[in-house]
Amino acid sequence: MNSAPKLVVPPKLVVTDMDGTLLGRDGLVSARNAAALRRAQEAGAKVLIATGRPVWWLDPVRQAGFAGTAVCMNGAMVYHVGDGEVLAASPLSAETLNAFTEAFTAEVPGAAIAVERLGTEQIDSWSEAHYDHPWDEGSFEVQARSELLAQPAIKMLVRYGNDSSALAAVAAGLGVPGVSITYSTDAGLIEVMAGGVNKGVTVARLAQEWGIDPADAVAFGDMPNDIEMLQWAGRSYAMEGAHTQALAAATDQAGRHDEDGVAQVLERWF
Known part of the structure; x- marks a missing residue:
């Protein structure tokens, strides 16, 4: 406490x-x-x-x-x-998305990514084909990684295995500027926001x-x-x-x- x-x-x-x-x-x-x-x-x-x-x-x-x-x-x-x-x-820039993804997937080659953009009433979630969302309510349109990273996103989701804390430790150790890392499930998912968010x-x-x-x-x-x-x-x-x-x-x-x-x-x- x-x-x-x-x-x-x-x-x-x-x-x-x-x-x-x-x-x-x-x-x-x-x-x-x-x-x-x-x-x-x-x-x-x-x-x-x-x-x-x-x-x-x-x-x-x-x-x-x-x-x-x-x-x-x-x-x-x-x-x-x-x-x-x-x-x-507070969006993540395309430059930051690319830098983080390149650094993270060099350490965890099998990781899959998804992004949530600036939609409001309309769903604006996009993912790679092998991304497996841990919650049933999630709905994602499939894009190639290059398309996912081509424009700013409000949040990036990174999925691999079943240990979120281990993924967060990898992400924290990369030293990529302009990102903030957290997680809300232990099911092998981290959430990436702009730095300081x-x-x-x-x-x-x-x-x-x-x-x-x-x-x-x-x-x-x-x-x-x-x-x-x-x-x-x-x-x-x-x-x-x-x-x-x-x-x-x-x-x-x-x-x-x-x-x-x-x-x-x-x-x-x-």
């Missing part, structure tokens, strides 16, 4: 990850979690979704009635769900724009791509069963994601 000062009054900002945190086993926001977020908003708190998902994969929170701001693609895009508007984006940085920037101090924020997450966000918030909860790195980054532990762990915490205030 981190040693950040603990929030003792109702938060002014509630920020939550989706998969493994807000969503249940059915991939949906439960009625109890949705009601807790709604009460927080009605009480005047800002509610912010912070996910690794692209903007076209936000249906679970839309269906739960959420129409506010979402930090998507691990902080690389800020999107207003209700308005359907991209508020900010992560959920925590983007959430902090939004909070500053809204005049909210980290001491007045509560955050929920479960995987390494949540670490910076959990460390930033004055009070933060890793879900029961979360990755050990997320547990170490958080000030507290919440219940299981499939037992309304987010609502269990928020109901103490709202």
Whole structure:
């Protein structure tokens, strides 16, 4: 657990990850979690979704009635769900995509890559033919590697084997400038964003724009791509069963994601 000062009054900002945190086993926001977020908003708190998902994969929170701001693609895009508007984006340049891919595949020749671009309502995901996405919801159009790397992307996905931490260690050791590496599954997938981009940085920037101090924020997450966000918030909860790195980054532990762990915490205030 981190040693950040603990929030003792109702938060002014509630920020939550989706998969493994807000969503249940059915991939949906439960009625109890949705009601807790709604009460927080009605009480005047800002509610912010912070996910690794692209903007076209936000249906679970839309269906739960959420129409506010979402930090998507691990902080690389800020999107207003209700308005359907991209508020900010931090793309990887084609030059950086090529440099990273060349360096990484020299170390891991069998790796497959995919990219997510600037689409909003329309799916804008592209992959090599041998890329195997670990989640059923993902939908990718096939392109040759040269085409994938020919234009900027918001996020790159790299798949190989079944050990994400090992892939992340390889990527970190390459020394390629202008990239940020994380992962949200242990199934042999890393996620590559522009340098300095992560959920925590983007959430902090939004909070500053809204005049909210980290001491007045509560955050929920479960995987390494949540670490910076959990460390930033004055009070933060890793879900029961979360990755050990997320547990170490958080000030507290919440219940299981499939037992309304987010609502269990928020109901103490709202």
